[in-house]
Amino acid sequence: NAGVTQTPKFRVLKTGQSMTLLCAQDMNHEYMYWYRQDPGMGLRLIHYSVGEGTTAKGEVPDGYNVSRLKKQNFLLGLESAAPSQTSVYFCASRLASSRPYEQYFGPGTRLTVT
Amino acid sequence: QQPVQSPQAVILREGEDAVINCSSSKALYSVHWYRQKHGEAPVFLMILLKGGEQKGHEKISASFNEKKQQSSLYLTASQLSYSGTYFCGTVYSGGGADGLTFGKGTHLIIQP
Numbered sequence: 001n002a003g004v005t006q007t008p009k010f011r012v013l014k015t016g017q018s019m020t021l022l023c024a025q026d027m028n029h030e031y032m033y034w035y036r037q038d039p040g041m042g043l044r045l046i047h048y049s050v051g052e053g054t055t056a057k058g059e060v061p062d063g064y065n066v067s068r069l070k071k072q073n074f075l076l077g078l079e080s081a082a083p084s085q086t087s088v089y090f091c092a093s094r095l096a097s098s099r100p101y102e103q104y105f106g107p108g109t110r111l112t113v114t
Numbered sequence: 115q116q117p118v119q120s121p122q123a124v125i126l127r128e129g130e131d132a133v134i135n136c137s138s139s140k141a142l143y144s145v146h147w148y149r150q151k152h153g154e155a156p157v158f159l160m161i162l163l164k165g166g167e168q169k170g171h172e173k174i175s176a177s178f179n180e181k182k183q184q185s186s187l188y189l190t191a192s193q194l195s196y197s198g199t200y201f202c203g204t205v206y207s208g209g210g211a212d213g214l215t216f217g218k219g220t221h222l223i224i225q226p
Contacts, residue, residue, distance in 0.1 A: 108154075
């Protein structure tokens with residue numbers, strides 16, 4: 001099992017450009033998440049999905065869109081990148097359950113917006 | 115509101131013990147502990163559930179004080195491999211958005 005993978009690993013964008021980050025998991029997890037990590041801030045939840053075809057907003061959703069067309073994939077889109085979106089983006093997934101289970105994190109995507 | 119972690123950083127000698135605290139102003143359902151090494155993804159350590167159940171990791175233990183909305187992570191006889199940044203992630207009682215609300219992290223440096 002590859003676990004949670006993210007594409008690309010690094011990316012540099014110019015202000016106003018758009019891009020899509022791909023997260024894939026092969027653990028048949030229902031729940032998937034996108035977090036961003038900034039120095040001194042910890043990880044903050046952007047959007048999440050509790051199943052194929054469903055998405056919901058997290059703590060910092062502005063400027064991002066997501067889609068979950070297939071159970072194993074969760075896409076994060078930036079329509080018009082801004083320097084404030086320079087960050088490391090982590091995807092995570094977990095089993096669906098009323099009890100809290102651990103989240104498995106991908107290796108991250110380091111995004112720089114100039 | 116992010117949970118508050120303390121201390122922000124700690125430097126230890128190999129073999130010493132460490133305690134990392136996580137405090138919330140909101141009622142907690144569960145607390146999740148992760149360790150992250152520089153340039154890597156967070157790695158799961160432990161979950162503490164309201165009601166006392168927990169999942170563990172050898173040589174690392176944790177407590178959850180429901181009344182005070184606090185959790186503490188205990189690392190005993192620290193090893194060089196324990197170095198990294200430790201995050202607590204919280205799930206609040208009463209529902210709300212899924213996902214974890216993380217603290218800002220505690221940097222742990224273990225020296226030989």
